[in-house]
Amino acid sequence: MDTMRDRFAPTLSRLLDEDPRVAVVLAEIGRDGFARAASRHPDRVINVGIREQLLIGAGAGLALAGLRPVMHTFASFLVERPFEQVKLDFGHQGLGGVLVSAAASFDWPAGGFTHMAPGDVALMDTLDGWTVHVPGHPDEAETLLRHAVAAGDDKVYVRLSVQRNAAGRVVDGARFLTVRTGRAGVVVAVGPMLENVLAATEGLDVTVLYATTVRPFDARAVRGATEAAGTDVVIVEPFLAGTSTGAVNDALIEVPHRVLGLGVGRRELRGYGEFDEHLAAHGLTPGPLRERITGFLSRTSRG
Structure with a gap:
């Protein structure tokens, strides 16, 4: 039984093949899932190492160059640690990009409180113009990832979790x-x-x-x-x-x-x-x- 995160790398790898605007920026987390995609698109799969502020800054630079950046790591390192960069590099500059998190509120308790982010959506609420997707099943995660990447130059946050419902539903990225x-x-x-x-x-x-x-x-x-x-x-x-x-x-x-x-x-x-x-x-x-x-x-x- 796969997880939402299991769908992330294969879905984004296909999008890298399909759309020359798509770029993926990683901070070590998830790099193995993009090994093949990186060999095909070395200029659009970028691993900045354990530098989360740089993760967001590099994504904003790609957006300024006309690309559609997708930035990925654990929620605590994607939203909380580099929040100033999210606020300024994307919000203040009026840029679009896609944040895709893993670990949700407490998916990996062994990592301790540094790897937990129950306040991420509330923190994103202090910023203007962000779409926030919270899928409940891997099928929905794949659909909403595609919605997020295809959303022009909008700012989108996709929150992935190990918790899942038994079955996926048909979701459209907007309505309840x-x-x-x-x-x-x-x-x-x-x-x-x-x-x-x-x-x-x-x-x-x-x-x-x-x-x-x-x-x-x-x-x-x-x-x-x-x-x-x-x-x-x-x-x-x-x-x-x-x-x-x-x-x-x-x-x-x-x-x-x-x-x-x-x-x-x-x-x-x-x-x-x-x-x-x-x-x-x-x-x-x-x-x-x-x-x-x-x-x-x-x-x-x-x-």
Whole structure:
């Protein structure tokens, strides 16, 4: 069973063959997957070594030269460490490029907190004009990677994770999908959280929306869902809890509503553990999710 990251190098290698504008910039991480592509396109597969600020700067230079750069490493080294370069080299200069991360919030706990990035999407939210894709399955990752590379000169962040749903869905890089309909609330599941959300809401009279592109936020889908299901909204994200509650509030600004943001907590878990243990510790497994969702929705029914 392959992972989202397993799809990354083969997909980008094909895009390097298909489109002479595409270039890949690496910081050691993932270099082996591009060995063959580098032999075919030595001028468009660049490994800068463990120099993450240079990773972003080199990508911006390629963008200035008219190429479509794709920059890849762990999320903590792609978004957090070189954030100033992301802000200035791409945002301030008005350049387009594609950031593709691995390791998500805590995919590799043995790497310690230096390799964890639950705040990456919240940090990207401080910048203007970035599209953010959060696929929940390798098939969706491949589709969204292609969307990102083909997006003209837009700024795009693609967040890959080892966590995955059992099956992929047809995604278009923009809209939320309606997976289940109900009348007692709306639950938005982001990327790889869908499977746990569906298990947590089994038998509940709620609408479940599936989001694999969270920026721009599909406000129309949320407003449409609340017309039938009421204006209580829970959003379950695989990154920092509350990252998208502001987007939900903006979507429903004209109507009274309540929103609950579930995701990774702010408290640092200092035991390495395993991925599933971190997921459980943050309450993102079906049992705790169901308890928190039903508790939130029941407060409305009690008035």
